[in-house]
Amino acid sequence: MKRNKNLIKRRESNRRYPLRKCKKPDCQEYFVPSDSRQIYCGEQHRIDFNNDKRKLKEAINIFFLKTVKSNRAILNKIKSSNFYKENGYSTKFLLDHEGYDFSTYHRIIINKKTGREAHVCYDYALELIDAKEEFFSINNTLDYEL
Known part of the structure; x- marks a missing residue:
C-alpha cells in the first residue's frame, strides 16, 4: 500500500521555547523554535549559512x-x-x-x-x-x- 506524502503530518512538539534570534549573520529576525536545537529561523537560512561557511x-x-x-x-x-x-x-x-x-x-x-x-x-x-x-x-x- 502506497502512502500519499501529502497525508503524512509532521509531528510537532507540545513544548514551547522562548523567542530566539536567527544565527545567520545578515538575518535579524526573531522566531519561536520548534526544537531546542533550532538556531535558524528557517531551513533556507541554515542552508545559506553552511554554504557560505564552505565557500x-x-x-x-x-x-x-x-x-x-x-x-x-x-x-x-x-x-x-x-x-x-x-x-x-x-x-x-x-x-x-x-x-x-x-x-x-x-x-x-x-x-x-x-x-x-x-x-x-x-x-x-x-x-x-x-x-x-x-x-x-x-x-x-x-x-x-x-
Whole structure:
C-alpha cells in the first residue's frame, strides 16, 4: 500500500521555547523554535549559512594552491635560467622580483648532507645556502637526500 506524502503530518512538539534570534549573520529576525536545537529561523537560512561557511574554506584552499603553483612556476623559471645554470644559486632579490612568496610552501625538510632546512613546493626544494649574501639553491625533491 502506497502512502500519499501529502497525508503524512509532521509531528510537532507540545513544548514551547522562548523567542530566539536567527544565527545567520545578515538575518535579524526573531522566531519561536520548534526544537531546542533550532538556531535558524528557517531551513533556507541554515542552508545559506553552511554554504557560505564552505565557500570560505574553499577560498582559503584555492588561494593556497594558486600561490603554491605560482611559486613552483617561479622556481622552474629561475632554475632553467642561464644565470642559475652558470652559478648554481639564485638571489633573494631575484626571487622577490619574480614574486616568490616565502611564507607559502607544502612542508619543510632537512637536507641530511648540509643539515639545513628546505621549503618544499611541489617537486622543488628551496634551500638557503648563504644567509649573509641571501643565496638560495633550487633542487628537485626527487634527487634530494633526506
